[in-house]
Amino acid sequence: MHDVTAAHGESKLTYFWVWGGLLFLTAVEVVLAYRQVLQPVRMLEVLLVLSVIKAALITLYFMHLKSEIRPMRWLLLISVSGCFFLMWVFFFPDANRIIHLGVK
Amino acid sequence: MATVQHAVQDVYEPSLFGTYSKKIGMWLFLASDSLTFGALLFAYSYNRIANPAWPTPFHKESIANATVMTACLLSSSLTMVLGVLAANRGDKAWTRNWLLATMFFGAAFTVLHAMEWTKLMGEGMMPWKNPWAETVPQFGGTFFTLTGMHMLHVTIGVIYLGVIALRKKFLPILLLLWLAGWLATPAQSIFHYGIHVLLLGAIVSAIILFLKPKDYDSQDVEVAGLYWHFVDLVWMFIFPLVYLMSTKVV
Numbered sequence: 001m002h003d004v005t006a007a008h009g010e011s012k013l014t015y016f017w018v019w020g021g022l023l024f025l026t027a028v029e030v031v032l033a034y035r036q037v038l039q040p041v042r043m044l045e046v047l048l049v050l051s052v053i054k055a056a057l058i059t060l061y062f063m064h065l066k067s068e069i070r071p072m073r074w075l076l077l078i079s080v081s082g083c084f085f086l087m088w089v090f091f092f093p094d095a096n097r098i099i100h101l102g103v104k
Numbered sequence: 105m106a107t108v109q110h111a112v113q114d115v116y117e118p119s120l121f122g123t124y125s126k127k128i129g130m131w132l133f134l135a136s137d138s139l140t141f142g143a144l145l146f147a148y149s150y151n152r153i154a155n156p157a158w159p160t161p162f163h164k165e166s167i168a169n170a171t172v173m174t175a176c177l178l179s180s181s182l183t184m185v186l187g188v189l190a191a192n193r194g195d196k197a198w199t200r201n202w203l204l205a206t207m208f209f210g211a212a213f214t215v216l217h218a219m220e221w222t223k224l225m226g227e228g229m230m231p232w233k234n235p236w237a238e239t240v241p242q243f244g245g246t247f248f249t250l251t252g253m254h255m256l257h258v259t260i261g262v263i264y265l266g267v268i269a270l271r272k273k274f275l276p277i278l279l280l281l282w283l284a285g286w287l288a289t290p291a292q293s294i295f296h297y298g299i300h301v302l303l304l305g306a307i308v309s310a311i312i313l314f315l316k317p318k319d320y321d322s323q324d325v326e327v328a329g330l331y332w333h334f335v336d337l338v339w340m341f342i343f344p345l346v347y348l349m350s351t352k353v354v
Contacts, residue, residue, distance in 0.1 A: 012189065019182040026174050026343075033348035034167060040349070041153060047344035054340040062185050062333045064326075072121040072128075076135060083139050087146050 018061045025054050130327045134334045137257075141338050144253065145345060148246045152349055159236035159243050161229075163352040166220065170347045173216050174339065177258075180209030181336045184265075188329045191322035199325060203269035206332060210262040217255055218295055221248075225294070250342055256301065257335050263305040268320045268328050272313050278306040 029050050032038065038046060060066040065073055121128055152158055162170070187202030224247075228235035231245045266274040282302035289296040 012186065015182060015185050019178060022178050022181075022340075023175065026171065026178070029344050029348055030167065030171055033344070033351045034164070036351070044149060044153060044345070044349060047348060048341075051341045051344055055337050058181065058333055058337045058340065062181050062336075063330055069122040072123070072131075075121075076131060080135055080138055084142055084146075087143060 014061065018057050022054055022057060025050055124323055126323055126327050127330070130330045134330060137334065138338075141250075141253070141341070144250055145341055148250060149345060151242060151246060152345070155240055157237050157239050158350065159234060159240060160350045160352050161224075161227075161234075161236050162347055162350050166223075167347060167351055169216055169220055170343060173213050173220075174343050176209045176213045176216070177336045177339050180206045180213070181333050183209065184329045184332045188322070188326050191325035194322075199322075200269045203265050203325070203328075207262050207265050207269070210258055210265070210332075214255060214258055214262070217251065221251075222293065222295075247346060250346055254335070254338055254342055257338070259301055260305065261332050261335050263302070263309060264328055264331060267309050267313065268324055271320070272317075275306055275310055275313070278302055278309065282306065 029047060032046065033043065037043075065076070119125065119128070183202050183205040187199050187206060190198040190202055229244050229247075231248045233241050234244045237243060263278065266278065270277070279302075282299060285299035285302065286296065289299060
């Protein structure tokens with residue numbers, strides 16, 4: 001039977017740090033958006049990068065993917081990334097051209 | 105005639121991924137659900153960037169409300185992981201307490217979101233139109249679809265956690281909430297009909313609890329935690345892409 005106790009090495013303090021980091025990144029996003037620091041396309045790129053960082057923190061620490069064995073981590077990462085790549089490739093080349101149309 | 109004897113296998117083969125099958129099953133479900141939200145977010149982002157007339161109606165009160173909602177979900181993820189830790193060390197009382205705290209934050213998120221929806225609908229926003237940009241009717245549709253799908257996932261998650269935390273004792277609470285919600289919401293509100301999700305949840309939970317009664321252990325809490333963190337993870341994309349990309353600059 002899977003030993004849940006032994007699998008997760010993080011302490012409570014780690015989770016509080018991750019929670020604090022997530023709140024801080026959220027505050028950064030709100031400030032960037034509210035002050036309209038960047039143009040829409042660049043803003044979308046920056047917000048996406050910050051969202052991916054937050055998603056990685058949640059997945060690795062809160063969902064304990066960091067403690068799982070490597071084949072499971074890589075299989076999940078590759079399969080989900082592969083499907084998102086397929087979404088983009090079906091829109092190619094419009095997915096890239098769209099950046100130069102419409103909103104600047 | 106010679107008989108062939110096969111070796112008797114009295115143990116299952118070890119898992120390919122070194123963990124129990126319930127967890128693998130939940131990860132597979134989450135991978136598929138991430139594609140659902142991924143497709144919706146991809147389509148939304150494409151529309152958002154392609155359209156220079158996209159409305160930006162979310163003024164500071166809306167952004168403040170959405171930020172509080174984000175803080176609620178992030179805090180609920182923290183309480184959920186603390187609940188999993190409590191379940192691992194066999195502390196049933198604190199497992200239940202942390203799960204109830206997670207449910208509280210989840211319910212707070214849903215209520216705040218429902219209030220946001222009601223305010224926007226009061227201003228004339230519908231799935232097929234909005235008062236800020238007549239040439240962009242898809243603004244309402246994309247907003248309500250994305251946030252509605254997410255709100256449904258949060259509601260199901262709260263019911264799921266309630267079943268794990270309280271088991272059969274949760275059923276009368278859920279039915280009471282359904283009745284109170286149905287009577288308290290005005291007939292013209294969408295939530296007067298949307299509240300029936302709680303009734304449906306109560307029926308499904310009752311079927312599961314009575315047909316397969318069991319004492320939920322640390323594995324069940326951990327698997328429920330995976331679902332809850334996924335719900336939080338999706339909001340990490342919806343909040344910036346939907347709300348922050350449509351901030352009203354005064």
